[in-house]
Structures are given as C-alpha cells and as structure tokens.
Amino acid sequence: MTQAWTPIFHGFRRAQGRPGVRNFLLILNLTGLTAPSARHVARDLTGSQLVSMDHGKAINGRGETPVSKTIESISRHPNAGAVLILSAHRQVAEDLLQMLADDDRPIKAVTLDDTQRDALAFRSAAVRQGAQLISQISRQQREDFPWSELMIALECGMSDPTSGLVANPLVGLVTDRLIADGGAGVFGETTEWLGCEQFLIERAAKSQIAEQVQQAVARRERLARESGMDLVGNNPNAANIASGLSTIEDKAIGSVAKTGRAPITTFLDYGERLQGPGLAAMDGPSYTPESLTGLVAAGAQISLFTTGAGNSFVNRLAPTLKITANAESVARLPEQFDFTCADVLARPDTMTAAADALAARIMEIASGALTFGEILGEDDEVIARFGETL
Numbered sequence: 001m002t003q004a005w006t007p008i009f010h011g012f013r014r015a016q017g018r019p020g021v022r023n024f025l026l027i028l029n030l031t032g033l034t035a036p037s038a039r040h041v042a043r044d045l046t047g048s049q050l051v052s053m054d055h056g057k058a059i060n061g062r063g064e065t066p067v068s069k070t071i072e073s074i075s076r077h078p079n080a081g082a083v084l085i086l087s088a089h090r091q092v093a094e095d096l097l098q099m100l101a102d103d104d105r106p107i108k109a110v111t112l113d114d115t116q117r118d119a120l121a122f123r124s125a126a127v128r129q130g131a132q133l134i135s136q137i138s139r140q141q142r143e144d145f146p147w148s149e150l151m152i153a154l155e156c157g158m159s160d161p162t163s164g165l166v167a168n169p170l171v172g173l174v175t176d177r178l179i180a181d182g183g184a185g186v187f188g189e190t191t192e193w194l195g196c197e198q199f200l201i202e203r204a205a206k207s208q209i210a211e212q213v214q215q216a217v218a219r220r221e222r223l224a225r226e227s228g229m230d231l232v233g234n235n236p237n238a239a240n241i242a243s244g245l246s247t248i249e250d251k252a253i254g255s256v257a258k259t260g261r262a263p264i265t266t267f268l269d270y271g272e273r274l275q276g277p278g279l280a281a282m283d284g285p286s287y288t289p290e291s292l293t294g295l296v297a298a299g300a301q302i303s304l305f306t307t308g309a310g311n312s313f314v315n316r317l318a319p320t321l322k323i324t325a326n327a328e329s330v331a332r333l334p335e336q337f338d339f340t341c342a343d344v345l346a347r348p349d350t351m352t353a354a355a356d357a358l359a360a361r362i363m364e365i366a367s368g369a370l371t372f373g374e375i376l377g378e379d380d381e382v383i384a385r386f387g388e389t390l
C-alpha cells in the first residue's frame with residue numbers, strides 16, 4: 001500500500017456521459033435463436049465483449065419493461081466504444097437502434113432476417129461488421145480525466161467478519177471521498193439492507209427517497225414470506241454463517257458500511273441509469289451475478305467487490321476490483337484479489353493510508369491495468385428476470 005494517490009486517470013472520451021475506462025466492442029445479442037452464433041462471433045473478434053439476452057422474445061408482461069430498460073442501459077455503457085446488435089428479428093434490432101438514435105458511438109445491427117435465416121451467413125456478416133467497428137475504435141487514445149468522472153458500483157459477496165470490520169468500511173471511506181469530489185456511486189442488494197434500513201433512510205436527501213428505501217425493503221420481505229422462504233437461512237447463507245455471520249443484522253451492518261455516510265441522492269429501479277453525480281440506491285437482488293449487472297448497467301465504469309471467503313465472479317462490462325481483509329483468503333487465493341487490507345485488522349490506525357492506497361489502485365485500473373477477473377475471464381452479465389414468461 002505504498003503507491004502514490006493522484007486524482008487523475010486515463011480514459012476514453014465519450015460524446016455523451018462519463019468517459020470509458022475500457023474501449024471494447026459490445027456485442028449485444030437480443031434473442032435466444034442467435035445466442036449460439038453470437039458466442040461464435042465474440043470468439044472471432046478480439047477486443048469484444050458479449051452480453052446475450054438468451055430469453056429474448058420470451059420476456060413479456062410485467063417483466064418486459066425493466067428488462068428492456070436494462071438492455072438500453074447496458075447498450076449505453078461508457079466502457080463500450082462501439083456496439084454491434086445481433087438479433088433473429090430485424091424489428092427487434094430496429095427498436096433498440098431507435099432508442100439509441102441520440103448516441104454518437106458507432107452502432108451496427110445484423111439479424112437473421114437479413115440473411116434469410118442462414119446462421120453461417122449471419123455469423124460471417126456479424127464478424128465483418130464487428131471487425132470494422134473494432135478497427136475504428138482502436139484508434140482512439142486515452143486522455144486525462146479527474147476521478148470525479150468515475151462512477152463506482154458497490155458489491156459484496158461471500159462476506160465474513162473481516163468484511164464488516166475492515167473491507168466494507170474501507171470502501172465506504174473511498175466512496176465518501178469520491179462523492180464529495182463530485183463523483184458517483186451505486187449500491188443495491190436490497191435484502192442486505194434488512195435491519196439497517198433506518199440508517200439508509202436517515203441519509204436520504206429527500207423524503208421520497210426515504211419512502212422508496214422503506215418500501216423496497218418491505219416488498220422484499222413480503223416476497224420472501226409469500227414464497228415460504230426463511231430469510232434467516234438464506235441471508236446470511238450457509239457460507240456466511242460458517243464464516244461467522246449469524247444474523248441478517250450482522251450481514252447488513254457490514255454490507256451497508258461499504259456505502260459510506262454520504263447522502264443518498266437518487267433511488268433507482270433495477271438497471272436504471274444514473275445520469276448525474278451522487279450516491280444512488282438501487283432496488284435489486286442480492287444474487288451477485290444479477291446484482292452486479294444491474295449496478296453496472298446504471299453506468300458504473302468500475303466495480304468494487306469486497307469478499308471474505310472469496311468470490312471469483314466479476315462483471316463483464318466494468319473491471320471488478322476484488323478486495324479482502326481476510327489474510328487466510330489472500331494466502332489461499334492469491335490470483336483472485338486485486339487489493340488486500342488484512343493488516344488494517346491489527347492496525348486500525350492505518351485505515352486512512354489504506355483508503356489512499358485503494359483510491360490509487362482504482363486510478364491504476366481505470367487507466368488500463370487489468371484486474372485478475374479480467375485476466376482469468378471469470379466474467380459474465382446476468383440480467384434479472386421479472387415474472388413468468390409465456
């Protein structure tokens with residue numbers, strides 16, 4: 001933890017919104033029929049990232065609106081320098097293209113309708129279009145930006161007591177610094193507010209936000225009861241309990257600590273974009289793959305993910321910086337953690353220095369340094385589903 005802290009990172013300018021910390025081609029597949037071909041296309045295009053909505057046209061009813069909004073949010077993510085839309089149906093692609101009409105990035109669409117249902121011709125056309133887009137965006141150079149241009153997603157998983165005592169409060173300190181300097185952050189995992197929702201309510205910048213926080217927690221509790229779920233057995237889960245977290249309140253206190261103490265200025269639905277600065281609360285699931293996808297869809301260029309026992313999953317669109325204060329986990333999983341702060345357990349007086357070091361590590365990754373998750377390819381995107389499909 002000796003790296004110098006500087007509030008500057010080197011990113012990619014976007015005509016609209018925040019700069020990117022990566023500059024990949026986003027391959028966005030919208031239909032299940034084209035999902036196998038989309039995987040082939042992504043493998044053939046170096047410098048691309050695939051997000052596939054394999055349920056495609058099966059999403060309908062009350063589930064259609066939040067999923068459609070999340071897909072649009074993902075397609076606008078600042079880390080994507082260009083977008084290649086894939087679909088079985090031309091009209092499905094056109095609907096998204098219309099949503100993105102105000103976006104100045106290069107965006108193309110290829111559909112099975114265009115190739116008379118020939119999957120091989122579809123794959124060939126998609127690879128050719130994708131190659132042209134990657135060639136175009138590869139010429140863009142990084143520029144200097146203040147760290148106030150960053151938005152971070154706050155996530156935790158496989159937590160233990162070290163998470164609540166050190167790792168999450170450390171992330172909270174850095175989050176407060178970023179928000180105070182004009183940056184942005186977003187947190188979710190609504191069921192992990194249980195027992196601590198009053199702390200969040202007291203931080204709400206508006207009475208409406210306080211009501212939304214309270215209602216979101218109450219709704220999740222009600223859903224659990226109606227489904228016959230015992231939250232005591234699921235949150236914390238068996239791994240959390242084995243690590244030393246025995247109650248929902250134990251886990252919630254630690255989880256909420258990563259949000260810091262800044263006012264909550266926005267309340268977001270799942271996958272909704274955060275346009276301005278400040279700290280946002282998102283009503284979202286606690287299951288890590290779905291949670292991270294929703295938070296990053298909001299526009300976060302980097303994810304800060306704390307864990308105690310270890311959790312290899314990372315987000316595909318945003319570099320995910322894995323953080324732990326568990327020395328045993330560091331020794332067991334040296335290629336999983338991008339930042340370790342186990343020494344702060346024995347030396348609480350070093351917390352400020354650790355916050356400086358974590359901020360410096362964030363700037364390093366924002367400027368192009370790879371996380372272990374990126375290197376090892378433990379990434380994915382999982383858009384939450386809402387309701388049954390027909």
